[in-house]
Amino acid sequence: MQKVKVLFVCMGNICRSPTAEGVFTKLVHERDLAHHFSIDSAGTHAYHVGDAPDRRAEKAAGERGVDISHLRARKFVLGDFEDFEYILAMDGDNYAILSSACPTPHRHKINYFLDYAPHLGTREVPDPYYGGAYGFERVLDMVEAASEGFLNELLETGKIKSNKQ
Known part of the structure; x- marks a missing residue:
């Protein structure tokens, strides 16, 4: 079975994109759909390569049952365009950077x-x-909503099949 490969992208890969990776990973595990996915995150800039997520992001996510402490920042590389099926930008600046390099x-x-x-x-x-x-709470609220919407779209379009059919 081919996995759906998803990459979340922000600037430094220590706040928004690891939060999205963690939230989406938790969601697909809760729905017993993790086997359908390969999930990662990256930053368009190399400011924090190798660093753990911002401790405020870790704390806020942890309070919602999302563990992102094991994640480490990496920079987006050109091979990611080839490797991932969905490249999800957190904002317009990062969308523009990705689009111009793609x-x-x-x-x-x-x-x-x-x-x-x-x-x-x-x-x-x-x-x-x-x-x-x-700000971290607000990001979590937004990321949780988008994660639900993204997963629902994949289910509705038949990109993945629910185990409960």
């Missing part, structure tokens, strides 16, 4: 993550790095 045959793979939560009325997951704890 070979034409892979452009369809890049999307805004929040397009899977249209009821939020934005495409931008705000960077909580320079803010307080509330």
Whole structure:
């Protein structure tokens, strides 16, 4: 069985994208669908390569039962366009960076993550790095909504099949 390969992308890969990786991973495990997926995250910049997620992101995620402490930041590489089926950008800056570097045959793979939560009325997951704890909570709320929407779309379109049929 071919796995659906999903990559979440933000700037430094220590706040938003590891949070999305952790939340989506938890969601697919809860629904007994993890075997359908290969999930990762990366940053468009190499500021934090090898670093653990921001401790505020870890704390906020942990309070919701999401463990991201084992994740380590990595930089997005050109091979990711080839390797991943879904490349989900956290904001417009990262979407633009990915789009400008992307070979034409892979452009369809890049999307805004929040397009899977249209009821939020934005495409931008705000960077909580320079803010307080509330910013990390807000990011979690947004990421949880988009994760549900993304998984539901994959189920509705038949991209993956639920084990409960």
